[in-house]
Amino acid sequence: MEFGTIEREIHVEATPEVVFEVITKPEHLREWWPDDATLEAVPGGAGELIWGEGGTQHPMVVPITVVDAVPGKLFSFRWVAPEGEVPGPANSLLVTFELVPQGAGTVVRLTESGFRERGWEAAVLEAAYNEHVTGWDLFVPRLGVYIARLVSTP
Amino acid sequence: MSVAVDDDLWSAIGDPTRRRMLDLLLAGGAGTATTLSEQLPITRQAVAKHLGVLDRVGLVHGTPAGRERRYEVDEAQLARAVAQLSSVGATWDARLQRIKRIAETIQRQRDA
Numbered sequence: 567m568e569f570g571t572i573e574r575e576i577h578v579e580a581t582p583e584v585v586f587e588v589i590t591k592p593e594h595l596r597e598w599w600p601d602d603a604t605l606e607a608v609p610g611g612a613g614e615l616i617w618g619e620g621g622t623q624h625p626m627v628v629p630i631t632v633v634d635a636v637p638g639k640l641f642s643f644r645w646v647a648p649e650g651e652v653p654g655p656a657n658s659l660l661v662t663f664e665l666v667p668q669g670a671g672t673v674v675r676l677t678e679s680g681f682r683e684r685g686w687e688a689a690v691l692e693a694a695y696n697e698h699v700t701g702w703d704l705f706v707p708r709l710g711v712y713i714a715r716l717v718s719t720p
Numbered sequence: 721m722s723v724a725v726d727d728d729l730w731s732a733i734g735d736p737t738r739r740r741m742l743d744l745l746l747a748g749g750a751g752t753a754t755t756l757s758e759q760l761p762i763t764r765q766a767v768a769k770h771l772g773v774l775d776r777v778g779l780v781h782g783t784p785a786g787r788e789r790r791y792e793v794d795e796a797q798l799a800r801a802v803a804q805l806s807s808v809g810a811t812w813d814a815r816l817q818r819i820k821r822i823a824e825t826i827q828r829q830r831d832a
Contacts, residue, residue: 572812574812574813574816576816576817576819576820577820578819578820578823578824579824579827580823580824580826580827581827584823584826584827584830585819585823587823587826588819588822588823588826589819594822597818597822598815598818598819598822599815599818672823674816674819674820676812676816678812
């Protein structure tokens with residue numbers, strides 16, 4: 567059994583440049599992950615992922631540190647450091663998106679590593695939080711609205 | 721679901737030595753602190769300590785065997801832990817599906 571790293575791959579019918587925008591720009595990020603985000607997609611850039619803002623629960627603010635950002639090619643960042651600490655190599659999870667052109671589209675390779683160093687508590691808390699707060703019943707209507715808006719934009 | 725209990729479970733299985741011990745117990749059917757320490761680069765005392773952690777979260781069960789305890793893996797509890805680990809992967813699957821749909825929508829807009 568190997569639980570140290572999560573690896574995923576998906577083909578997207580969009581250019582690496584478009585995918586890069588979707589995974590790095592706060593206005594797109596908040597449509598597929600947190601409720602809100604601040605982020606500067608440059609190496610060393612600091613950002614925040616925010617959940618629960620405007621809701622009844624206290625917002626959860628998760629700091630992230632950008633490790634690498636090469637437009638159209640690569641985006642990686644660290645997150646889920648212990649409270650009050652800046653995410654770095656010894657205390658956080660590393661998420662890497664590699665974008666590889668394939669035909670007219672892009673293969674997105676995702677890895678998330680560092681579970682062994684960080685322990686599993688952060689991951690299970692995040693999974694529990696996602697289950698409760700950003701589950702499919704919340705997300706599906708939101709995505710529908712977002713796509714309808716994109717499609718109707720001239 | 722109880723997050724506190726799940727945290728303990730994940731901490732228990734998050735340690736590489738304890739995962740190795742679970743592998744050995746699964747392969748051998750059962751074992752004691754002595755038999756496990758013979759297969760690991762750590763002392764019998766350290767093995768006993770790890771077995772205590774695994775026992776507390778229900779991943780192994782011990783029955784008295786002479787002066788020692790004989791431990792077996794609780795496969796239902798192990799399956800539960802593995803399912804939880806998989807759910808972390810599943811949340812990324814859901815996020816990637818969303819990334820795909822958003823990027824493809826934007827691409828279609830630009831191509832149109």
